[in-house]
Amino acid sequence: MYPWFNKTFEKLQQRIVEQQLHHGLLFVADHGIGENEFINQLTKSLVCSTLNACGHCKGCLLFDAKSHPDIKRVESDKPSIGVDLIRS
Secondary structure, X not given: OOHHHHHHHHHHHHHHHOOOOOOXXXXXXXXXXXXXXXXXXXXXXXXXXXXXXXXXXHHHXXXXXXXXOOOOOOOOOOOOOOHHHHHO
């Protein structure tokens, strides 16, 4: 992960461990600054049995295979994500 995300990632990781993470997160970033890597690492931590994106547990393997039943990535080329896209 890129170093400019370290502080934010550590804060969110701590909230995961303490089970104090918000029920929903919205990420807004300029394209190409490593936002996808950050989001993927954080999401993988959420489904990991060790909460640390170990890469070996069932949750991590399902995430890597893009088949984890609890993960749904919603993206839009528009400036906002519409309600219909979220509902689908």
